[in-house]
Amino acid sequence: MAAGYKTAEPLEYHRSFLKENCRPDGRDLLEFRTTTLNIGSISTADGSALVKVGNTTVICGIKAELANPAVDTPNKGYIVPNVDLPPLCSSQFRQGPPGEQAQAASQFIADVIESSEVILAEDLCIVREKLCWVLYCDLMCLDYDGNVMDACIIALLAAMKTTKLPEVTINAETDAPEVNLAKKSGLQIHKHPVGISFSVFDNSSLTVDPTAEEENFSTAHLTVVVDEEGRLCSVYKPGGTSLSEEKLQECISRATARQREIQKLIDKVIQSIKEAQ
Template sequence: MAAGYKTAEPMEYHQGFLKENCRPDGRELVEFRTTTLNIGSISTADGSALVKIGNTTAICGIKVELANPTVEAPHKGYIVPNVDLPPLCSSRFRPGPPGEQAQAASQFVADVIESSGVIQTEDLCIEKGKLCWVVYCDIMCLDYDGNLLDASIIALLAALKNTQLPEVTINAETCAPTVNFEKRSGLRIHRHPVSTSFCMFDDSIHVDPTIDEEVLSTAQLTVVMDEGDRLCSVHKPGGKSLSAEKLQECISRAMARHRVIHKLIDKVAQSVKAAHA
């Protein structure tokens, strides 16, 4: 009966829970779903992480390659992020070229990398004007139940912290590079951005929305903070406007969420390091 009502009148179904200050999955309005993290789960990648936020699951694999820097930026390498939403993660997506949502998510991740300064592209330069690293960050959603952006950023940050670059030397006479895969060093992480997403139902704010809540909401918002409580970016893809008071409330919740996620990443990363010691 309830399932039929939810399908026939989804907004009325949700409003019934909202009147009781709760949500259909039993959470309070400001309660996040359980978040779990596994680091280094892809043995063939240079760095990887798998994240679950409730039923939403995303995995990030990092691959690095040698390349020539551009003439315009001879002292910089490249970071190339991509978010994939395959049909296996949800019936909402179809095979073929990346859809609008996947493209928007990829652009969001690229913007966060740039605005937060999580990695400086100068650090990826091996020899100015001659050789640099390209860091490919491939994020794939395995199960989609809303809040893809938060899962993507957590997976990205954890995978970058797990990435190891092989030692590269350049022959002075031939200028040919030699890669030593036995000696590796980690990427230098300058900032630790964490995103926190919200959806609005008029004046009510929900954190960590499910797919049903995203579809029904009057507006969505994603706030990205770093460990210094600095605001890296605010992403609001249309919808109803937000008051300054409500925006400040979201920023405050994003600060608290950052501390939780940063602690989780460090804890899991230390466990992985200890296991390989």
């Protein structure tokens, strides 16, 4: 009976749960799905992580390459994020050039990196005006069930914290770079940004960590990113109904609590790998 009701009247089906302050998957409105993390998932990458938020699965691989700094920023390197939402993760995505959602996600991740100062571009400069690192951060969604933004940010942060780069010097005689693979060091992580996404239903009910189905029925989406100091780093809201200042403040408070949980999870996984080595 319930399955038939869900098929015939999917929106009313969801509303019936919201009236009872719960959701079809059994969660409270402000309850997250189980989040799991694995690091070192890609052996050929300089740093990598795989994150699952419920069924949503994202893998991040970071590859570092040497390049020349830009003329207008001679003391900075580059961080180039790219989010891929291929057809294999959901039937809603198609083959071909990146769609609008993938492009928006890539731009949002780039904004988070810059605004949060998780890594400073200056730290990637090896020799001013001559040599710097470029970090290509590729994020691929393997299974899409909503809330891909949160999963991407967690995967990116975890991958960055495990990335190790070799020592590079400039040969004084040939002026060519020399790479010492035997001596590697980690990136300097200045901040730990974590995102939390919300969906708004009927301009009133606020839910965290929405599934793909919940995203389809919502009237607005919102992703809030904060760091370990509770500083608001970025807000992503692609249209939809507006939120009151009170609702926005509630979102920020929830994000601050979530940030502590995720940072603790990342540190715990990294520590367990170190102890096992």
